[in-house]
Amino acid sequence: xxxxxxxxxxxxxxxxxxxxxxxxxxxxxxxxxxxxxxxxxxxxxxxxxxxxxxxxxxxxxxxxxxxxxxxxxxxxxxxxxxxxxxxxxxxxxxxxxxxxxxxxxxxxxxxxxxxxxxxxxxx
Amino acid sequence: xxxxxxxxxxxxxxxxxxxxxxxxxxxxxxxxxxxxxxxxxxxxxxxxxxxxxxxxxxxxxxxxxxxxxxxxxxxxxxxxxxxxxxxxxxxxxxxxxxxxxxxxxx
Numbered sequence: 252x253x254x255x256x257x258x259x260x261x262x263x264x265x266x267x268x269x270x271x272x273x274x275x276x277x278x279x280x281x282x283x284x285x286x287x288x289x290x291x292x293x294x295x296x297x298x299x300x301x302x303x304x305x306x307x308x309x310x311x312x313x314x315x316x317x318x319x320x321x322x323x324x325x326x327x328x329x330x331x332x333x334x335x336x337x338x339x340x341x342x343x344x345x346x347x348x349x350x351x352x353x354x355x356x357x358x359x360x361x362x363x364x365x366x367x368x369x370x371x372x373x374x
Numbered sequence: 375x376x377x378x379x380x381x382x383x384x385x386x387x388x389x390x391x392x393x394x395x396x397x398x399x400x401x402x403x404x405x406x407x408x409x410x411x412x413x414x415x416x417x418x419x420x421x422x423x424x425x426x427x428x429x430x431x432x433x434x435x436x437x438x439x440x441x442x443x444x445x446x447x448x449x450x451x452x453x454x455x456x457x458x459x460x461x462x463x464x465x466x467x468x469x470x471x472x473x474x475x476x477x478x479x480x
Contacts, residue, residue: 288470290418297461297472297473297474297475298410298418298461298463298472298475299472300463300469300470300471300472303470311468312469313468313469313470314375314469315469347417347418349417351465352423357406357465357466358406358465359406359408359423359424359465360408360410360420360422360423360424360429360463360465361408361410361418361420361463362420362423362429364417364418364419365417366416366417367417
């Protein structure tokens, strides 16, 4: 059974860097069928895609966050990570990691999700 | 960016009702459209991918369809466990985008 688990600080000060890690079990991040993604959800609001990474290190980010986001992958630890710099209160959200299924040149749904981790930006 | 306009934003229904939720895309992109169910305090769950492909383990009362840029999620007979918020999401182009959500209430 594939499981994803987010970890990282639950409180980050404004202007600092948010850092989260997603640990994958039951599957390998090196499996070329999947991309590995971050999605966030502000309190009481909808879902926002942050970005994704392929095992090779290739990334795509949401342009609304692109200047502040870095996603990296550690195949030896079977993990991928998110860094978001210069955070403000608007970055307060539940952050989810998720697996995206890709096949035949296209990508489909996010079929496995972590439970989510709440990050609050506050001094 | 492809905008996904989901409607209605909320609806009230009863057990046994047939319920339909629509997502309209701002441009045509084939069938790279997915539907998720989210319950309070939980992660989203993928129900349908590629507009109409039911995920393994998802009850057959859920179905998806496409007509041009309009995508529809239908629940044929609403069950108590179906009361949740539903989101559509396009996976055709970057940035991946979600609809605003539809809350299905009793």
